[in-house]
Amino acid sequence: MSSEAAIEYEVAQGRAKAFYPRFERKDELQHQTHYCPGCGHGIVHKMLARAIDELGIQDRTILVGPVGCSVFTYYYFEVGNVQAAHGRAPAVATAMKRSRPQSVVVAYQGDGDLSAIGSAEILHTANRGENITVIFVNNAIYSMTGGQAAPTTLLGQKSTTTPDGRSAATEGYPLHMSELLATLEAPVYIERVALGDNKQIAQAGKAIRRAVQNQVRGLGFSLIEVLSPCPTIWKMSAVDAQRWVREVMEKTFPLGVLRDRTKDAAPKALPPAAPALEEIPRILGVAEQDLPAGNAHAMEPGRDVDLEVRIAGFGGQGVLLLGEVLAEAGLDAGLEVSWLPSYGPEMRSGTSNCHVRLSSRPIDSPLVAAPGILVAMNEPSLRKFDHSVRAGGWVIYNGEAFPEDCVRQDLHVLAAPFTQLADELGDARASNMIMLGALLEIAGALPGASVDAALRRLVKNSRWVELDLRALERGRALLKHSFPEVIG
Amino acid sequence: MRKQLMKGNEAVVKSAILAGCRAFYGYPITPASEITEAAALYLPKAGGVFVQAESxxxxxxxxxxxxxxxxxAMTASSGPGISLMQEGISYMAGAELPCVIADIMRGGPGLGNIASEQGDYHQVVKGGGHGNYRTLVLAPHSVQEMADLTALAFELANRYRNPVFVLADxxxxxxxxxxxxxxxxxxxxxPxxxxxxxxxxxxxLITSIFMGADELEAHVRDLEKKYKLAGQREARAEEWFTEDAEIVLVGYGIVARILKAVCAEARDGGLKVGVLRPITLYPFPAAHFQKRAKRARIFIVVEMSNGQLYDDVRLALNGARPVEFLSRMGGNVPSHEEVLRFVRERAAQLGQKWRVHAAPVESAAQAGQKEKMAHV
Known part of the structure; x- marks a missing residue:
């Protein structure tokens, strides 16, 4: 036969366009794949490539390759390729699809990758209903690393890490990922197919095409599990391996559609268009024209302020808010300020304290080790911090009387039942603002307008603003009454 | 310019979005959760993506x-979460992908506690993941720097195609x-x-796989070149009264703020003290240390970890000057008083005299403490 005669045939199934004509990313043997003879990956690759061709999405497709035998998918597919860490392809695919909604993202994973190390990622990706396609190639073993047991390994199946065969007693049962994922609400389409014979292969091709098409239509999460032969690791001939898929694997992993909401699913809405770049500062609340001008002009000119305050009490007493109003008022008055909270777990009867500094000069440390004023909202807080107050400093204490054993001769003390006073004003929770009123009177540094502005900025409810303003006034009056000499 | 009062964590997110960040993926953890919360609030409004991940x-x-x-893209976490991220960080460095990671450090090891610490220094600065890579690390010490250095982090991440950390306590x-x-x-x-x-x-193609030995070595050499370039161009430090300093205090983050306060008081007491604050922890600003070693007689490293910054300072000085070390951990902060006492002791050993008219070290606070103890 002449060579001319040899080329006279019709190509029924040519190379898919989604494949590179020659695998130039491979080091050697660029005309063939790295897959072993009889391996199922080649067939799955071909079906995926054909689906990409048929749907006309080659430019839009991003293939996320796993760790495992199919780690080199990027050798073969002429699409955008991203190689992911072991088991993480669904997380990678999630983010790619979210940021590039027009793309078609396919995560291609093996059974070790998806059902063991990546079990969390696939579960949550499916549960979020990400609009991606997952191809899950299950050969019941870790092949690339030489035949260790996978969660999908069959009972009794020998592997290098189950040398006597998988035992339910020690290794548990084969994990049915598709069934598990089909219990979730969000997935649109989940089907298990196999490569056991030509009929099965034809069905697998249809399923893969549909799983990709669902994404193109914007329907949501689709996953196709493919039972696939691994003659090399199974130590079988290609023919026997295919038969094993059909006659043995299928018994543990029955074929069929586990979820199909393709007909009912509505296409997901695309995210709204991004705002113009010029809008961003305003959206973030940092546009200068939206920020308050402040009342710096109300400050006494040349006044040297250096206020170091520690505020402490139980969680819920308004410790942090008191500090915040003080700091915000300082900023409004044009001072340098810092507010530093102690923070703890959100739980009952936690204590809370914060450090506040207001200064006419730059603040070096925001930590207030030796406060000039301590606001102690309860006795434990007083006992914890009273020793730290600097000589000649002030303690504002929420209690009828200062505990006798706490008395320091070198401090000014304002002790009053602030909670009760606040209750008389209308709400015991305003005690923090009465204490702040007294503090402001002691400090004498801040313009009233700045305190008002700070309060209105931080307290949104007008009823509370009104109550807090009365509480501040009550605190100022209390201090003036108790320490008339401080005024002026 | 009008300023606004804001938490450091919130400033990170706002600055990130202004710097072009349009994707945030995170998992809650104290004391970094405000970053994730602010990202959830602002990123969708800015046309970006926010997803709270499963881990x-x-x-x-x-x-x-x-x-x-x-x-x-960025994420934020704290020690235990950063430990889990190390896999992905190594992959991103290997695949030359830019990203910004904020680590708001808490106490460790293990569950440790949620108080402020600096024990993630090694895992962040030296790279806690596998393989031959580095991450660039910026260390803010104020809320303004939380904003400014986050913006810089995005710039550097894109310039070097590499993960960049914002490391704060x-x-x-x-x-x-x-x-x-x-x-x-x-x-x-x-890009x-x-x-x-x-x-x-x-x-x-985005990948970190290089099958051949020569191929992988060439890739790693390329990465090395990048890090070397970053070392020449990006090392930053703040020098605070170091010009004539004989005692140089070294610290980053909140510690540097305390050191500045101590420095002021020590100067009042007549001691020639300065503060050298690394702003980049990788690349480490070694040249600043070598320069100051010419005049300084001693360096004192203060950190809220077990000698992790201390290692880098000693490497930078390479024996040129003695390096002393003071640390607090578990959420304890080195107090102004204890640092000042440490400085005064070292100064005394160097024969430097504390000026008498300066404020006594035994402060009212300690007097109060004694009084309190007498009551017990």
Whole structure:
């Protein structure tokens, strides 16, 4: 036969366009794949490539390759390729699809990758209903690393890490990922197919095409599990391996559609268009024209302020808010300020304290080790911090009387039942603002307008603003009454 | 310029979005959660993506995906979460993907506690993941720097195609200070190497796999060149009264703020003290140390960890000057008094005299403490 005669045939199934004509990313043997003879990956690759061709999405497709035998998918597919860490392809695919909604993202994973190390990622990706396609190639073993047991390994199946065969007693049962994922609400389409014979292969091709098409239509999460032969690791001939898929694997992993909401699913809405770049500062609340001008002009000119305050009490007493109003008022008055909270777990009867500094000069440390004023909202807080107050400093204490054993001769003390006073004003929770009123009177540094502005900025409810303003006034009056000499 | 009072953690997110960040994937953890919460609030409004991931492992791999798609992306966490992210960080460094990671440090090891600490220094600065890579690390010490260095982190991440850390202790994340932001948002063009699902990017490949020995070595050598370049160009430090300093205090984050206060008081007492604050922890600003070693007689490293910064200072000085070390951990902060006492003791050993008219070291606070003890 002449060579001319040899080329006279019709190509029924040519190379898919989604494949590179020659695998130039491979080091050697660029005309063939790295897959072993009889391996199922080649067939799955071909079906995926054909689906990409048929749907006309080659430019839009991003293939996320796993760790495992199919780690080199990027050798073969002429699409955008991203190689992911072991088991993480669904997380990678999630983010790619979210940021590039027009793309078609396919995560291609093996059974070790998806059902063991990546079990969390696939579960949550499916549960979020990400609009991606997952191809899950299950050969019941870790092949690339030489035949260790996978969660999908069959009972009794020998592997290098189950040398006597998988035992339910020690290794548990084969994990049915598709069934598990089909219990979730969000997935649109989940089907298990196999490569056991030509009929099965034809069905697998249809399923893969549909799983990709669902994404193109914007329907949501689709996953196709493919039972696939691994003659090399199974130590079988290609023919026997295919038969094993059909006659043995299928018994543990029955074929069929586990979820199909393709007909009912509505296409997901695309995210709204991004705002113009010029809008961003305003959206973030940092546009200068939206920020308050402040009342710096109300400050006494040349006044040297250096206020170091520690505020402490139980969680819920308004410790942090008191500090915040003080700091915000300082900023409004044009001072340098810092507010530093102690923070703890959100739980009952936690204590809370914060450090506040207001200064006419730059603040070096925001930590207030030796406060000039301590606001102690309860006795434990007083006992914890009273020793730290600097000589000649002030303690504002929420209690009828200062505990006798706490008395320091070198401090000014304002002790009053602030909670009760606040209750008389209308709400015991305003005690923090009465204490702040007294503090402001002691400090004498801040313009009233700045305190008002700070309060209105931080307290949104007008009823509370009104109550807090009365509480501040009550605190100022209390201090003036108790320490008339401080005024002026 | 009008300023606003804001938590460091919130400033990170606002600055990130202004710097072009349009994807945030995170997992809650104290004391970093405000970053994730602010991201959930602002990113969708800014046309970006926010997803609360199922774990830090997933979050960092989502970052890998977003960065592969050419989007400026960030996450935030604290020690235990950063430990889980190390896998993805190594992959991103290997695949040369930019991203920004804020680590708001808490106490460790293990569950430790949620108080402010600096014990993540080694895992962040030396790279806690596998393989031959580095991450660039910026260490803010104020809320303004939380904003400014986050913006710089995005710039560096894109310039070097590498993960960049913003490493702050819990205090810097949690505290509020006045802050101002640039009034223009950065336009972030899609990098040419990204995989975006378009005809133009179809030939692009993001991977960290290099099968051949020579191939991988060449790749790692290329990474090394990048780090070397970053070392020449990006090392930053703040020098505070170091010009004539005989005692140089070294610290970063909240510790540096305390050191500045101590420095002021020590100077009042007649001691020639300065503060050298590394702003980049990698690349480490070794040249600043070598320069100051010419005049300084001693360096004192203060940190809220077990001698991790101390190692780098000793490496930078390479024996040129003695390095002393003071640390507090577990959420304890080195107090002004204990640092000052340490400095005075070392000064005395060097024969430096404390000026008598200066404030006595035994402060009112300690007097009060004694009095309190007498009552017990």
């Amino acid at each position: 830090e492992v997933a979050a960092i791999n989502m970052l890998y995906g977003a960065a592969s798609a050419g989007v400026r 819990g205090f810097v994340g949690q505290m509020m200070e006045p802050v101002e932001f640039p009034q223009e948002a950065v336009e972030a063009p899609t 040419h190497w990204a995989v975006t699902g378009t005809a133009e990017t179809r030939a692009n």
